[in-house]
Amino acid sequence: MSDDSVGGDRPSPEEPSVSVRSLVSSAWSTLKTVYYANSPSWRVLKAGGLLFFGFFLWAGANVLYSYNPELTLLQYPMAYGFALIVYGPIHHLVVLPLAFRWRRSTGAKQDLGKRLPNGMLAAFLAFVIVLGTFPAGPMVVDFQSALGSNSPDVSPDLLCTKSTTQNGTSVHCHLSETDAVDRIEVRSGDSRLLVDDDPPYEFTVHDENIQTVAGEKRFTVRLQDEDGGMVRRYTRRLAIIDDG
Incomplete structure (x- = not known):
């Protein structure tokens, strides 16, 4: 060949x-x-x-x-x-x-x-x-608030109002009910603003401590049970919170 x-x-x-x-x-x-x-x-x-x-x-x-x-x-x-x-x-x-x-x-x-x-x-x-x-x-929609809960029976409302004075804007929040909630943690961006272990879990945050996330000032509130597990998560945007 x-x-x-x-x-x-x-x-x-x-x-x-x-x-x-x-x-x-x-x-x-x-x-x-x-x-x-x-x-x-x-x-x-x-x-x-x-x-x-x-x-x-x-x-x-x-x-x-x-x-x-x-x-x-x-x-x-x-x-x-x-x-x-x-x-x-x-x-x-x-x-x-x-x-x-x-x-x-x-x-x-x-x-x-x-x-x-x-x-x-x-x-x-x-x-x-x-x-x-x-x-x-x-x-930007916070789907974790709707999808991240492992305890659907725990569903208190997070009620927030804001007030503005010459010293700036502050936001006051509290839960409508506290059953099955052992502690709350308030965060903004990468910062932890406060932790509250005592009912009725009322707190106040100031606008200078609220970080801008995705173009808006916002903070999150995590409700935890006695084992430290998250039972509910809320996100609040400063711009749409009602004036008190």
Whole structure:
């Protein structure tokens, strides 16, 4: 058998990379086809898909952030999902159809139609970065308060009022009932503000001691049983506490 016939049976070392490039090119072509599909059914399908994707991304990031508040990078997927809930449907139901219509025109409208989708996406991503860096209050939900309790029978209300004087703002809180509660711990950010072992667990905190978390001044109150286990957790935002 000649050397040429042996060498011809060997696979080319370039074939795997060519195959990968072909797959990537095919996937990118399919993605662009779906992105630019402009029939009413496709527009509704894409808008609905982005709405649900944004919601689940925002909710999932919120759950992780509730249990790991030190992972501030989670604020960016949270912001992306939060913004996508609103902008995703707008982009496919309004922006793209308008851009396609303007592209069939002439002059300035045609130029604007070519640039509108990319310009809106750039503005959207810039908004996500700003929102992730300086998160708005409605974007951050404390799921741990609802999911972290192991004792559903312990459900007192945490009643808080704030008052403002020339010395600053203070917040006074107490529990509506104290059954099965052995101690409370008040924290803000990484700091422990106070621990109270005596019913009725009334306490006062001052605004200078309340840290800014996720763009807002807030503190948490943890109710513990006699074994030290957490039975309930509350988060209060200074901005939405009623004046006393």
